[in-house]
Amino acid sequence: MKRKQLYIAAICFLASTRLTAQSPKEIPIPLIPRPVDYRQGEGAFPINAATAIYYAQDILRPAAELLKDYLHIHKIQPILTWGKQTEGGTHGISLQMDSLTVPQPEGYHLQISKEHIELIGHDMAGIIHGIQSLRQLAQSSAGKGLVVPGGSITDYPRFAYRSMALDVSRHLFPIAFIKKYIDLLSLYKFNTFHWHLTDDQGWRIEIKQYPRLQSEAAWRKQTLIGHKKETPHRFDGIPYGGYYTQEEIKEVVRYATQRGITIIPEIEMPGHALAALKAYPALGCTGGPYETATFWGVFDDVFCAGNDSTFVFLQQVLDEVMQLFPSHYIHIGGDECPKTRWNVCPKCQQRMKAHALKDEHDLQSYFIQRIEKYLNSKGRDIIGWDEILEGGLAPNATVMSWRGEEGGIAAAQQKHRVIMTPESHVYFDYYLSRNKAEPVAAGHYTPLNKVYSYQPAFSLPDSLQSYIAGVEGQAWSEYLVDERQGGLYDLSPRHSPGRTGLDTCCLTQLRSFPAKAPAAGRLIKTAGSALGRQL
Numbered sequence: 001m002k003r004k005q006l007y008i009a010a011i012c013f014l015a016s017t018r019l020t021a022q023s024p025k026e027i028p029i030p031l032i033p034r035p036v037d038y039r040q041g042e043g044a045f046p047i048n049a050a051t052a053i054y055y056a057q058d059i060l061r062p063a064a065e066l067l068k069d070y071l072h073i074h075k076i077q078p079i080l081t082w083g084k085q086t087e088g089g090t091h092g093i094s095l096q097m098d099s100l101t102v103p104q105p106e107g108y109h110l111q112i113s114k115e116h117i118e119l120i121g122h123d124m125a126g127i128i129h130g131i132q133s134l135r136q137l138a139q140s141s142a143g144k145g146l147v148v149p150g151g152s153i154t155d156y157p158r159f160a161y162r163s164m165a166l167d168v169s170r171h172l173f174p175i176a177f178i179k180k181y182i183d184l185l186s187l188y189k190f191n192t193f194h195w196h197l198t199d200d201q202g203w204r205i206e207i208k209q210y211p212r213l214q215s216e217a218a219w220r221k222q223t224l225i226g227h228k229k230e231t232p233h234r235f236d237g238i239p240y241g242g243y244y245t246q247e248e249i250k251e252v253v254r255y256a257t258q259r260g261i262t263i264i265p266e267i268e269m270p271g272h273a274l275a276a277l278k279a280y281p282a283l284g285c286t287g288g289p290y291e292t293a294t295f296w297g298v299f300d301d302v303f304c305a306g307n308d309s310t311f312v313f314l315q316q317v318l319d320e321v322m323q324l325f326p327s328h329y330i331h332i333g334g335d336e337c338p339k340t341r342w343n344v345c346p347k348c349q350q351r352m353k354a355h356a357l358k359d360e361h362d363l364q365s366y367f368i369q370r371i372e373k374y375l376n377s378k379g380r381d382i383i384g385w386d387e388i389l390e391g392g393l394a395p396n397a398t399v400m401s402w403r404g405e406e407g408g409i410a411a412a413q414q415k416h417r418v419i420m421t422p423e424s425h426v427y428f429d430y431y432l433s434r435n436k437a438e439p440v441a442a443g444h445y446t447p448l449n450k451v452y453s454y455q456p457a458f459s460l461p462d463s464l465q466s467y468i469a470g471v472e473g474q475a476w477s478e479y480l481v482d483e484r485q486g487g488l489y490d491l492s493p494r495h496s497p498g499r500t501g502l503d504t505c506c507l508t509q510l511r512s513f514p515a516k517a518p519a520a521g522r523l524i525k526t527a528g529s530a531l532g533r534q535l
Contacts, residue, residue, distance in 0.1 A: 033189060063124060064095055095127055098120050106125040107156030109155075130155075164185055165193075165472055165475055166195060171477040172241070194472060205246075205249065205324075213279050228296045253325060264383065269303055283303055301341060304341070305342060381397070382394065402423050421472040430443060
C-alpha cells in the first residue's frame with residue numbers, strides 16, 4: 001500500500017449532484033471545486049476599512065473571527081458585530097445558519113451585491129466553506145482593499161468524506177507545515193485530515209505511559225538515499241527522528257477544528273510495527289532485538305497476536321490517542337501484515353487453536369475485531385485498509401480501499417462504509433509528469449487527466465452507492481525529505497473544465513522546487529482546478 005515519494009499531492013473529492021446552471025464555456029467559474037450553482041451578477045462588493053462582519057448567532061463568532069483573520073492578511077480591520085445587518089446599515093458581510101434555507105449538510109448560499117454579502121450555511125461547516133469561497137473570489141483592488149464580484153452561489157458536497165492523508169513516519173514535518181497543510185485543505189473544502197503517525201520507520205506521537213516510544217521508537221539510525229530499487233542500497237549514516245508532543249497535537253487539533261477539518265489519527269497494527277518493537281521487543285513474536293527500519297518496505301516482524309500484553313499496550317496507547325483526537329473514527333491500519341512470524345509463533349498458534357481460527361488471516365481478523373470492540377466500548381469506530389477484509393470484516397469497520405476498488409466494492413456489498421483511495425488514481429507518490437527533472441518518485445506515472453477522470457465505485461448499483469462515504473488522496477513521504485524541499489504551486493488550468501468524472505476539489509502538490517521562498521513559506525500556492533465541479 002504505502003508506496004510514497006518526494007512530493008505531496010492533495011486531492012479533494014467534493015461534489016454536487018447536478019450540473020452548474022451555466023455552461024462553463026459561457027461563464028468561467030473562479031472557484032475550486034466547481035459549485036452546484038453559480039450565477040454571475042452585476043458590479044462588485046468592496047471589502048475595506050468600512051466593512052463590518054455581522055454574525056446572527058453566538059455560535060458563529062469563531063467563524064466571523066476566522067474571516068476577520070483572513071482579511072487581516074490584506075491589512076483590512078473589519079469590525080465584528082453580533083446580530084443581523086439591518087437594511088441601510090453599515091456596509092457589511094452577514095453570516096447566518098439556517099438549515100431550512102440550506103437543507104444540505106455542509107451546504108451554503110452566498111449572495112453578493114454591491115452593498116452587501118449574505119452567507120447562509122446549513123451548519124458551521126457550510127459557513128466555513130462559504131468563507132473559503134469568498135477568499136477564492138476576492139480580488140485586490142489597487143490599494144483599496146479587496147473586491148468580490150457580484151453573483152450568487154449555492155453549493156453542497158456530493159460526498160460526506162473528503163480527505164487528504166499525510167505520512168509523517170518516514171519523514172517528519174514541523175507544526176507550521178502541518179498547519180499550512182490544514183489551511184489548504186480548508187481552502188478547497190476538504191473536511192478531513194488523515195494523519196499517519198506510526199510505521200516501521202518512526203513513531204511520531206508522544207505516549208506518556210510508554211516513554212521509550214519517544215526515546216527509541218521515534219528514531220532510526222540512518223535513512224536510505226535514492227530509490228529503494230537502486231542497488232547497491234546507500235544510506236546517509238545520519239540518525240533521524242522526532243515526534244509531536246501531546247501539547248503540539250492538541251494545538252493542531254484546535255487549529256483544524258476552527259477551520260472545519262476533522263483529524264483522524266492512524267496508529268498502525270498489527271503490521272508496520274518495527275519502530276514500536278524496537279522500544280518494546282516483548283511485543284513481537286521473537287522477542288527481538290529489533291531495529292527501527294531504515295529502508296522503505298514491508299517487514300516480517302509485526303505485533304504478536306498471541307501475546308495479551310500486545311493488546312494491553314495498544315489499548316493504553318489508544319486511550320491516550322483518543323484523549324487527543326475527538327474524531328469519531330480512529331484509523332488502525334491493518335495493511336501489509338506478513339504472517340511469517342505468526343506461522344511459527346507458539347503463542348499465535350495457541351491463540352488460533354483456542355479460538356478455532358482456521359488460518360493466520362482469521363488471526364488477523366481476530367486481532368482487528370478485538371481492537372474494534374475496545375474502541376467501540378469507548379464510543380469510537382475504526383477505519384482500516386482493505387486487508388482487514390481478509391479473514392472477515394470487523395462488524396462496524398470502515399474500509400479504506402487502496403488496492404484498487406475491489407476491496408471497497410466487496411465491503412459495500414457487505415453494507416460497510418467505504419472510503420475509496422485507489423493507488424492507481426489518487427496516490428501522489430507516483431510521477432505526475434515525464435519530465436526528467438521531476439524528483440524521484442515511488443514509481444509509475446499517474447497523469448493528471450487520469451486523476452481527474454476518476455469516478456468512485458461507478459459500477460456499484462444505486463442501492464449500494466450510499467455506502468461510499470467519500471474519497472481520500474494519499475501523500476506518503478519516503479521520498480519527501482523535508483518541507484524545504486517542496487513548494488506548493490498552481491496546477492489549475494486557466495478555467496475549470498466541465499463537470500466530468502470524480503468530483504475533485506484540488507490537487508495540491510509539494511515537490512522539489514527552485515528556491516524562491518523561505519522554508520515554511522515554500523508552500524507557495526496551492527493548486528487546483530475542479531474535476532467536474534471538481535478538478
